[in-house]
Amino acid sequence: MPGLEDLYREIILDHYKNPRNEGIFPTPPALKAEGHNPLCGDELTVYLLLEGDVIKDIRITGQGCSISRSSASLMSVAVKGKTLQEVDRLLKIFKSMMSISTNSSGEAEVVDPVEYSERELGELIALQGVVKFPVRIKCATLSWNTLVQALEDRAS
Amino acid sequence: MERMNTLGVKTRPLIVSEIRKDFPIFNQHDGKKLFFLDSAASSQKPVQVLQAMDHYYSTTHANVHRGVYHIAEHATELYEGARATIGRFVGAPNPSRETIFTKNATESINLLSNSLTRGTLKKGDVVVLTEMEHHANLVPWLMAKEQFGIEIRYIMVDENGYLDLQNIDELLQNAKILSVSLTSNVLGTINPIRRLADLAHEHGAIAIGDGAQYVPHLSTNVTDLGLDFLAFTGHKMLGPTGIGVLWGKSELLESLPPFMGGGDMITDVRLDGFTPNELPWKFEAGTPPIAEAIGLAAAVDYLENLGMDAIRDHELELLSYAFESLESNFGKDLVIHGPRNVNDRGGVISFDFKNIHPHDISQVLDQSGVCVRAGHHCAKPLMRHLGIAATARASFHIYNDRSDVDALVDALAKARAFFG
Numbered sequence: 378m379p380g381l382e383d384l385y386r387e388i389i390l391d392h393y394k395n396p397r398n399e400g401i402f403p404t405p406p407a408l409k410a411e412g413h414n415p416l417c418g419d420e421l422t423v424y425l426l427l428e429g430d431v432i433k434d435i436r437i438t439g440q441g442c443s444i445s446r447s448s449a450s451l452m453s454v455a456v457k458g459k460t461l462q463e464v465d466r467l468l469k470i471f472k473s474m475m476s477i478s479t480n481s482s483g484e485a486e487v488v489d490p491v492e493y494s495e496r497e498l499g500e501l502i503a504l505q506g507v508v509k510f511p512v513r514i515k516c517a518t519l520s521w522n523t524l525v526q527a528l529e530d531r532a533s
Numbered sequence: 534m535e536r537m538n539t540l541g542v543k544t545r546p547l548i549v550s551e552i553r554k555d556f557p558i559f560n561q562h563d564g565k566k567l568f569f570l571d572s573a574a575s576s577q578k579p580v581q582v583l584q585a586m587d588h589y590y591s592t593t594h595a596n597v598h599r600g601v602y603h604i605a606e607h608a609t610e611l612y613e614g615a616r617a618t619i620g621r622f623v624g625a626p627n628p629s630r631e632t633i634f635t636k637n638a639t640e641s642i643n644l645l646s647n648s649l650t651r652g653t654l655k656k657g658d659v660v661v662l663t664e665m666e667h668h669a670n671l672v673p674w675l676m677a678k679e680q681f682g683i684e685i686r687y688i689m690v691d692e693n694g695y696l697d698l699q700n701i702d703e704l705l706q707n708a709k710i711l712s713v714s715l716t717s718n719v720l721g722t723i724n725p726i727r728r729l730a731d732l733a734h735e736h737g738a739i740a741i742g743d744g745a746q747y748v749p750h751l752s753t754n755v756t757d758l759g760l761d762f763l764a765f766t767g768h769k770m771l772g773p774t775g776i777g778v779l780w781g782k783s784e785l786l787e788s789l790p791p792f793m794g795g796g797d798m799i800t801d802v803r804l805d806g807f808t809p810n811e812l813p814w815k816f817e818a819g820t821p822p823i824a825e826a827i828g829l830a831a832a833v834d835y836l837e838n839l840g841m842d843a844i845r846d847h848e849l850e851l852l853s854y855a856f857e858s859l860e861s862n863f864g865k866d867l868v869i870h871g872p873r874n875v876n877d878r879g880g881v882i883s884f885d886f887k888n889i890h891p892h893d894i895s896q897v898l899d900q901s902g903v904c905v906r907a908g909h910h911c912a913k914p915l916m917r918h919l920g921i922a923a924t925a926r927a928s929f930h931i932y933n934d935r936s937d938v939d940a941l942v943d944a945l946a947k948a949r950a951f952f953g
Contacts, residue, residue, distance in 0.1 A: 381900050385893075385951065393952075417892055418909050418922030440922055442890035443952070516892065 383506035384513070385443065388451075393443040398453035400436040402426055407436075408531050412523030414515055419445045423523045427531070430461045437520065444504075444513050449520035451501055456524065464524075471501060471521055475514050544843035549934040552839075555579040556932055568903040568940040573718055573746060573881050573928030575768045578832075582771060585831035586824045597823055598797060598814070612823050615830035616813070622833045623744075623763060624754030625780050633779040633786070633816045634826055638745040639669040641764035641779035642712070644816060645741060646673035648789040649710065653739075656682040659708040661738070663688040663696055663724075664918055665717045668911040670743045670764075674712070688713070690918055694720040694871035701729075705736040713740075715747035715758075719910045719924065720871030721878035723747070730759035739785065745769060746879055749930070750848060752841035761785055771836065771930075772829035776822045786812050793818040836931075844931055848880040851929050855882055855938045862942050866949065870919060880929035883910070886945060889952045891925040897951055898925075901944040903937075 402409075402424040413420040421439025425432055435453045439446070452471075456464045473491040495502055507517045553559045556577050559567055569577060595605035597612045613629065620628025635641045654660075660674050664687050677683050686704045691697040694717075705711065711733035716723050730740035741762040744753065748763075749770030755763050762785070767776040791798050791809050795818035801808040809815045836844065852875040859867050863886070870883045886894055891907035898905055906926045909916045916922060927941055 381897060381951070384896065390952070416908065418916070420922070442892035444892070510896070513892070513896070 379506070379509040383509055386503040386506065388500055388503035389443065389447040392447035392450035396437070396446060396450040398435050398437055398450065398457065400424075401438055402434070402436050408527045410523050410527035410530060412519050412526065414441070414445070414519050416515065417442065419516060419519055421445070421449055421520060421523060423449075423520065423527050425524075425527050432456050432459055432461070432464060441519070442513075442516055444507060444516040445519050448504055448517040451504065452520045452524065455499060455501055461528070464528075467497075467501075468521055468525065470497060471504075472518070474498070474501075474505060475508060475518055544840055544846050547839060547843055547847045547931055549847075549932060552579075553932050555581065555835075557583070559932065565902055566936075566940075568901070568937045570927040570929065570933065570937055570941060571904045571906050572749075572769065572930035572933075573926065574906050575774070576749065576771050576930050577932060578773065578828075579771055579835050581835050582773065582828045582831045586773065586828040589824050589827045594824075596820055608823060611827050612821065615826040618830040618833050619778060619826075620780065622753070622837065623748060623765075623778075623780055624756055626756060627783055630812045631780055631783055631786060633781070633813045634821050635777040635779055635816075636775060636822070637768070637777035638743060638764045638766040639673075639777070641766075641777050642670055642741075642743065643673045644779055644792040645712075645762060645764070646677050648792050648816075650677045650681045650683070651790050652788065654681065654683055654709055657684060658710075659684045659686060659706075660710040660712065661686045661688065661704050661708045661733075663713050664690045665696070665720060665722065665912065665915045666712075666714055667718050667743065667745065668913070669745070670712055670714060671914065690720070690915065693873070694722050695877070696722070696724055696729075698725075698729075701732055702736075705732055705738060708733070708736055708738040711738050711740050712743065714743040714745070716744075716750070716879035716881070717871065717912075717915075718746045718881065719883050719912050719915055719926070721881035721883070722871055723751075723877055723879055727757070727759045730761075734759070746881065749836075750841075750879055751845050755780055767825065767829040767832065770829075771832035773825045776825035776829050778829075779816070783812060786816070791815050791818070795819045797821070839931060847931065848929050849875055851933060851935070851938065852878060852880055852882070854935055855927070855941075858938055858942050859884070859945075863945065863949075867945070870924060881926060882928070883924040883926040885921065885924060887949060887952070889948060891923045893952060894925045894945070894948050897948040898941070898944040901940060901947065903940050903944045905941070 408425040411422045419441030424436040426434040435457050437449045437453055469491050470493040504517050507513050556579050558577050593604045593607045595608045597609040616632045617628045620632035625631045660683055678685055689697045715726050733740040739761045742760045744763050744765040748765040761782050763780045765778050768774040798810050798815055798818040799807045800810050866887050868885045872878055895905055895907035908923050
């Protein structure tokens with residue numbers, strides 16, 4: 378059985394206890410999307426301030442477990458100041474890291490693998506251990522899915 | 534050795550070390566002890582239940598109510614015998630006619646909401662539920678509301694986790710149905726079902742009980758409880774998954790139209806119509822869960838052999854110990870939901886622990902082999918009432934003892950240190 382330290386890395390606990398970019402922005406001008414995980418009741422709201430194709434600033438509010446809260450905080454730091462193209466790349470990398478399933482012989486396999494360096498991931502790599510706890514993957518991806526939703530709402 | 538319980542009835546204390554030997558799951562996991570505190574979600578199964586099902590499949594499996602060859606007759610005898618055993622277990626006056634097998638308690642309530650809305654209930658008719666119901670006793674009625682326009686009223690929950698009955702007469706005014714859980718799966722509250730059923734009857738309403746969390750733990754007699762219908766499920770009472778029960782008064786079951794249509798639930802089918810079968814088969818369409826019924830009857834035998842009063846005494850003792858232990862170790866850091874008086878509770882403890890999310894609690898506890906449930910427990914309206922998204926929940930059955938509570942306390946101390 379994987380150990381707790383695989384899941385609850387120091388960076389994760391730090392972001393859980395001291396979440397970055399917490400708060401709200403008035404809408405408009407901010408984009409806003411609400412995400413929830415009906416299985417465990419986790420809820421969060423993402424606010425984005427765009428300037429051209431750059432995420433100028435981001436705020437997040439909500440409630441949830443340490444993994445969903447810290448993942449949201451880590452994401453906010455990772456995407457702030459990035460272009461939408463860079464964010465899209467980060468999203469693909471993060472999803473790739475989180476998309477582990479087991480094949481017919483019981484081995485772990487990455488679904489939709491993307492080539493990337495650890496440097497590209499930065500602090501997000503702290504969430505790598507989550508894949509060893511499959512029920513918690515949804516907690517880690519909630520904030521990213523909500524971010525995508527906010528951007529998609531803008532597109533439509 | 535005998536002891537007197539609170540009612541002055543002599544009971545034999547449970548010997549948990551012996552009981553655990555009957556449950557193969559406790560001998561797995563590389564010898565690492567499993568502290569299973571999630572029986573309110575689903576209980577473990579003793580070897581007697583597994584063997585009864587295995588024996589049936591290995592020796593006499595055939596479809597029931599059809600063949601005239603001997604193994605088919607024997608299968609029918611076992612299936613109908615299981616029905617009688619399970620009906621008697623809840624004190625059914627006519628166990629062989631009034632005990633209907635379903636898939637689970639959820640299906641039992643869906644059977645009722647469905648058949649009642651095609652028979653008794655009309656637009657605007659009132660169904661009274663409570664704020665503490667499991668989704669199984671909410672959504673079927675909400676679906677009936679959507680489809681047929683019935684009105685739903687709710688008995689609310691007070692700050693101590695009891696039903697607030699101050700306005701009960703008002704709520705039951707012109708009501709056709711009262712449907713209430715006997716024990717709350719979150720708060721543990723044992724509701725005053727006899728009083729509620731009597732009040733429902735005074736107002737001309739039918740009284741339905743959701744016994745999913747009650748029947749596995751307390752001696753149950755449908756007549757003493759004053760109920761018209763009782764729904765419960767097999768897998769929470771040492772039986773297999775895939776089998777539930779609906780008990781109903783014969784005259785009411787007679788008056789309802791069938792639920793699902795198909796084989797076995799008819800006496801005649803013509804191209805222009807059909808004639809429903811007699812009770813109980815009228816409500817059992819298609820090949821039933823035969824092995825599961827046999828397994829559930831074996832579970833009932835197992836429970837009766839220990840004695841339901843002894844089981845209740847055991848759980849009360851464990852509840853008291855858990856309350857004391859959690860309070861002395863964690864004080865105000867740990868908040869238990871529901872009544873303070875253990876005598877008003879089933880063996881369920883839902884709690885908040887500091888500000889640690891229940892998912893994180895459950896994850897840390899799992900590292901110590903302690904299994905608890907984390908989530909909304911399929912009772913979202915109650916969660917809203919409590920102002921929380923989720924709780925952690927520990928629940929007991931016959932194979933738990935003080936060592937499980939101690940393991941829970943130790944693991945919670947670890948969680949506090951970790952997230953502190």
